[in-house]
Amino acid sequence: TEACLAAxxxxxxxxxxxxxxxxxxxxxxxxADARIAxxxxxxxxxxxxxxxxxFCTKGVPSQAASRILEDFRPEYESTVTQNLWDAGAVMxxxxxxxxxxxxxxxxTSTYGNAVNPWRRGKDEAQLTPGGxxxxxxxxVAADLCLAATGTDTGxxxxxxxxxxxxxxxxxxxxxxxxxxxxxxxxxxxxxxPMTKTVRDAAIMLGAMAGHDMKDSTxxxxxxxxxxxxxxxxxxxKKIGIPSEYRMDGMPDEIETLWHKxxxxxxxxxAQIVDISLPxxxxxxxxxxxxxxxxxxxxxxxxxGVRYGHRAKLAEGDGIVxxxxxTRAEGFGAEVQRRVMIGTYVxxxxxxxxxxxxxxxxxxxIKRDFDAVFAQGVDAILTPATPSAAFGLGEMADADPVQMxxxxxxxxxxxxxxxxxxxxxxxxxxxxxxLGLQLIGRPWEEGELLNAxxxxx
Ligand code: GLN
Numbered sequence: 001t002e003a004c005l006a007a008x009x010x011x012x013x014x015x016x017x018x019x020x021x022x023x024x025x026x027x028x029x030x031x032a033d034a035r036i037a038x039x040x041x042x043x044x045x046x047x048x049x050x051x052x053x054x055f056c057t058k059g060v061p062s063q064a065a066s067r068i069l070e071d072f073r074p075e076y077e078s079t080v081t082q083n084l085w086d087a088g089a090v091m092x093x094x095x096x097x098x099x100x101x102x103x104x105x106x107x108t109s110t111y112g113n114a115v116n117p118w119r120r121g122k123d124e125a126q127l128t129p130g131g132x133x134x135x136x137x138x139x140v141a142a143d144l145c146l147a148a149t150g151t152d153t154g155x156x157x158x159x160x161x162x163x164x165x166x167x168x169x170x171x172x173x174x175x176x177x178x179x180x181x182x183x184x185x186x187x188x189x190x191x192x193p194m195t196k197t198v199r200d201a202a203i204m205l206g207a208m209a210g211h212d213m214k215d216s217t218x219x220x221x222x223x224x225x226x227x228x229x230x231x232x233x234x235x236x237k238k239i240g241i242p243s244e245y246r247m248d249g250m251p252d253e254i255e256t257l258w259h260k261x262x263x264x265x266x267x268x269x270a271q272i273v274d275i276s277l278p279x280x281x282x283x284x285x286x287x288x289x290x291x292x293x294x295x296x297x298x299x300x301x302x303x304g305v306r307y308g309h310r311a312k313l314a315e316g317d318g319i320v321x322x323x324x325x326t327r328a329e330g331f332g333a334e335v336q337r338r339v340m341i342g343t344y345v346x347x348x349x350x351x352x353x354x355x356x357x358x359x360x361x362x363x364x365i366k367r368d369f370d371a372v373f374a375q376g377v378d379a380i381l382t383p384a385t386p387s388a389a390f391g392l393g394e395m396a397d398a399d400p401v402q403m404x405x406x407x408x409x410x411x412x413x414x415x416x417x418x419x420x421x422x423x424x425x426x427x428x429x430x431x432x433x434l435g436l437q438l439i440g441r442p443w444e445e446g447e448l449l450n451a452x453x454x455x456x
Contacts, residue, residue, distance in 0.1 A: 001029040001090050004048040007144045008092060016114045016129075016139040018053055019061050019094040028090040035088055043227070044207045045088030050095045050139045050148040055081050055191070056180040057091065064182040065109040066099045068330025069308040078180025079212045080149065080191045087207040092145050096135025099332045100299065101156055101184045104406040105395065106134030108334040116164055116389050117142040120430040127389040127432070130160030130406075136194045137164040147195040147204050151181060153188045154287050155385075155410030158422035161194055162384035162435025165424040168194045169201045169449070172442045173417035174219035176205075177212035185294035186217075188287075188414040198423065198453045202226035205445060221443060229446030234454050235269030237447075239438075240377040244280035245409060247386065253428045254383045261381055261425055261436040261455055268454040275377060277368040280412060282361045287411040288404055289345050289358035295335075296342025302330060337400065366416040373441050379451050382409050384422040384435035409437060419445045423455045 005022050025048065032046035056062045056074035063069040077085075085091070096114040098106055105128040106113040116129040117138060129138040133150030137160035140148050150157040152170035161168025169192045176191040183189065193204035206226050212218040241262060246255070262272050304310040304326030311325035331339070345354035372380065386408055395403050413420035419442070422435040436455055440448030 001025050001046070001048045001092070004092055004145050011142055011144055014115045014117060014138050014142055015112055016096055016135045016142065016144060017050065017093045018065070018096050018111045018135065021060055021091055021093045024060070025090050025092050028085065032088045032090060042087045042207070043203045044084060046090060047088070047146050048090045048092050049084065050092050050136060050145040051081055052133055052136050052149050052151060053094045053097050054101055054151050054182045055149060056182065057081055057094065060094065062094065062182070063110070063308070064100050065097045065111055066330065066332070066335070067110045067309055068302045068326070072308045074180070076180060079177035079214060080181065080208045083210060084149075084207050089207065095139055095148055098132035098134065099335050100182065100295070101132040101151055101153055102295070102334050102338055103131040104155070104159055104403050105390070105392070106131040107392065108332050110332065113392060114138045115392070118164065118389060118432055120432060126392045128163065128392050130163035130389065132156040133194060134160050137161055137166060137168070140164070140166045140194050140196060147193060147200055149191060149208070150194045151189055151191050152414065153184050154291060154414050155407040157192050157194060158410050158420060158435070158437060159385050159406055161422040162424070162433065163389035165433030166194060166196060167198055167201050167421065167423055167452070168192065169205060169421045169445065170413060170419060171205060171209065171445055172419045174217050175209045175419070175443070175445065177210070177215040177218040179212055179214040183298040185291040186298060187294060188291060190414070198449050198456055199227065199230060201421070202230055202446070202449045219443075224446055226446045226449060230450050230453055232450070232453065234265065234451050237270045237378045237451060238376050239265050239270045239272050239451070240275035240372055240380045241272060242275050242277045242280065242380060242382060244277050245382045247408065250386060254386065254434065257426050257434050257436065258381070258383050265381065265451065265454055270451070270454070273377065275372050275380065277372065277412070279361065279364045279368050283365055283412040283415055284404065284408055286358040286361040286365070287407065287415060288341070289354050290362065290415070292338040292342035293346050293355050294342070296339045296346065299335070299339055302327065334400070362415045365412055369416045369418060378441070379448055380439040382437045382439065384409060384437040388428045388430070388432035388434055413439055418442060419448050421448055421452045423452045425455055
């Protein structure tokens with residue numbers, strides 16, 4: 001813990017941690033020492049972690065990297081972080097992210113973006129750590145913490161993990177409680193571990209997961225010993241390669257990496273099969289209707305009354321002006337864009353054309369996966385992202401849809417509620433990390449991680 005606190009002090013330029021909690025960390029570390037001395041040492045005991053700013057942590061600023069939650073210190077602890085503390089883990093502080101987890105580059109954060117510790121060869125240009133869990137990814141990659149929590153609504157754990165050469169797991173929807181995690185799109189959001197190794201992800205998921213009466217979508221299922229499932233044996237497992245993920249204009253390097261990954265799994269005894277997920281091309285448009293729709297509803301609660309920031313009012317301003325001014329000042333441009341898209345697709349005149357249609361597409365995407373799993377496929381191998389980390393500011397003037405294209409390989413997993421993991425799988429020509437994604441059957445994170453270990 002002390003080594004991590006010192007590393008954090010020295011790494012301010014990465015802008016990964018947005019709040020430091022050294023007093024809490026040292027106190028928790030002492031308590032962990034006492035537990036270890038007493039012979040009681042759960043797996044996470046004494047492990048120093050960073051926590052994404054989206055998790056409510058009692059008495060500690062929890063702002064979802066938004067100005068609208070300025071000075072918000074929750075009265076309660078999220079279930080996932082409470083589970084981690086109960087397992088003996090240590091909180092080093094809160095990690096940078098895109099505002100309300102909306103983004104793929106960390107550039108929508110009210111704190112300014114976190115920076116990827118990796119560079120292209122000798123090039124000094126700073127790169128994005130990805131998003132939205134970019135601070136978590138940068139902190140783990142730069143050894144500022146042993147692991148971090150992330151959340152993934154459309155790829156926000158897996159894409160930053162791929163951009164920084166770490167492991168990022170999005171569990172099955174319902175595996176981890178969403179209670180106390182600031183809501184973005186409630187039917188898609190899921191917390192998960194961001195770690196240096198697959199084994200660490202298995203251990204940390206075990207501590208984070210579990211049924212929670214406070215989240216009606218959390219699954220009432222036992223949490224298996226995920227680590228014990230890492231047997232290293234994947235002989236006879238069927239790994240599917242979906243043809244629809246072979247996109248036009250995909251860089252050769254990604255194609256090569258994908259091929260290499262399949263070879264590695266084959267060498268470990270798995271059987272590689274070609275599969276089809278025919279509705280894949282509709283996933284991104286469906287996601288960018290459903291996620292903003294849910295976000296617009298979730299974000300209605302930021303009204304200047306209940307939390308955080310309230311705009312200064314002029315003489316004669318009423319409650320409507322208070323809402324308008326507060327929300328105009330408190331939300332950044334991307335969040336405002338999502339709220340506008342969301343209210344539009346939910347509006348009476350367009351509900352059927354957009355939201356309802358997107359829900360139907362979502363069901364078809366889920367059915368594609370069900371069909372493939374019913375054919376005996378155990379896991380699906382795809383690239384994690386369409387490129388390596390890009391430069392900070394590079395997308396500033398681009399159409400927002402360019403940024404959304406980052407999620408092309410990851411959103412299907414959220415729409416179908418499946419577990420997916422990004423594993424570092426090699427470097428591109430410029431020396432930047434690239435990730436491969438494995439998608440698993442629902443509730444089979446153990447088997448998924450076991451296969452993922454063969455890619456490490
Ligand atoms: N990049 C995606 C978005 O902006 C995913 C975000 C996430 O998973 N939280 O919506």
